[in-house]
Amino acid sequence: MESVMSGVMESVNQRTQMVGQNRLELLLFRLSGEQIYGINVFKVKEVLQCPKLTNMPGSSSVVRGVAHIRGGTIPILDLSLATGNPPIENLAERFVIITEYNIRVQGFLVHGVERIINMNWEDIQPPPKGTGHEHYLTAVTKYNDQLVEIIDVEKILAEVSPLDDDISEDLVTEEITKRASEVEVLITDDSKIARKQICKTLERIGFKVVQFNDGKEAHDHLLSLIDQGIKPSDKYPIVISDIEMPEMDGYTLTAEIRNNPQLQDLYVVLHTSLSGVFNKAMVQKVGANDFLAKFQPDMLGQLVIDRLTSLGIDLPPSEGEA
Known part of the structure; x- marks a missing residue:
């Protein structure tokens, strides 16, 4: 876990060496089962053991609660539930990936965090069509002969907390x-x-x-x-x-x-x-x-x-x- 944390918290200057080289870093994690998922490290602020959650009445069932982290209140979304899978259990043993998307900070509850890998975007492919499995995916790739699925986080966030897309x-x-x-x-x-x-x-x-x-x-x-x-x-x-x-x-x-x-x-x-x-x-x-x-x-x-x-x-x- 320490290597994951140190990787996540690397300086922005180091990561920007990949800019223009069609490369990215993926943080790999699991939800339920053996399937591996990925999220771009650029969107990750930190990874931590799941903190104590406070229920949010009236919120989506995908939101398992809010966490009080570093002086802020952050909604924690169950990525397993959000993608149509069973809810994550034994929260005290699980992890939260704190991310920033669309000028919002939120945490994603996951079963376990694996490692950070360096990839070429050429090796990241659109999800296969017609499988019914691409609904929540933007892309797939392979790592150590295992399929890595990259979740369409923007779709999940739009379903849980729709953005106002009207214009003045x-x-x-x-x-x-x-x-x-x-x-x-x-x-x-x-x-x-x-x-x-x-x-x-x-x-x-x-x-x-x-x-x-x-x-x-x-x-x-x-x-x-x-x-x-x-x-x-x-x-x-x-x-x-x-x-x-x-x-x-x-x-x-x-x-x-x-x-x-x-x-x-x-x-x-x-x-x-x-x-x-x-x-x-x-x-x-x-x-x-x-x-x-x-x-x-x-x-x-x-x-x-x-x-x-x-x-x-x-x-x-x-x-x-x-």
Whole structure:
């Protein structure tokens, strides 16, 4: 357990050496049974023995209670229950993984924590289709000939505590909607729920959205446009990419775009639930134009509108800025 703890608490500077190299660290854990699951270490703040939990009346059954940790009150979610499996028992012997997603801190109750492994995103694959098992997964990989399943945490959090994905009415004017309808925005995200949230926000304003599941799909699409004689930056004034994605992450997608003379003028925004760790300097390191923490509908909508305004596409500001 000490090696896990020391790995989790490594300095951010050490971990950022992987930035742009299509690599990640996974913290491996178990729920019930022998299946191994993984979560990106970047989202982990600490791992600890399950503390005393206080019941939260009226909360989802997935929330086993709240824990008082380092002066804060943190909801503790049973990841086994959340994925349709039996609840975790003997809590005093179990572990909690404290994470930050979408500007929220929460703990995930797990049966046991295994180790931290260093992986290539190329070795992380989308979940197999048609098995009925991919419902709560964003990806799978192999470690020591064992299948590792990477849970779609954003889907679980959206079910337990739905995010407000409505946008302010003053962002959606008739003039903006009319002009936005002529604009296509490319988005890529491996989480189905995240794609749905982004699409809802942008389509509510009036934008057309072209979506992909991972960086490789998006990159292949951009290259196919070049083959057709279409300049990608003319088609897409803005590309919005998640960071964590199987096969090709958002950092590597950004680096590939910047290294290709026919793509390098694309405007790339990294849009991610890794809100607690990343900053402008790290975004600039891989050449992204901007960074936005998930999920803030008004900020996302305003960012796209501001981008089009800066290009001279005559979109008026929202009423709040007039």
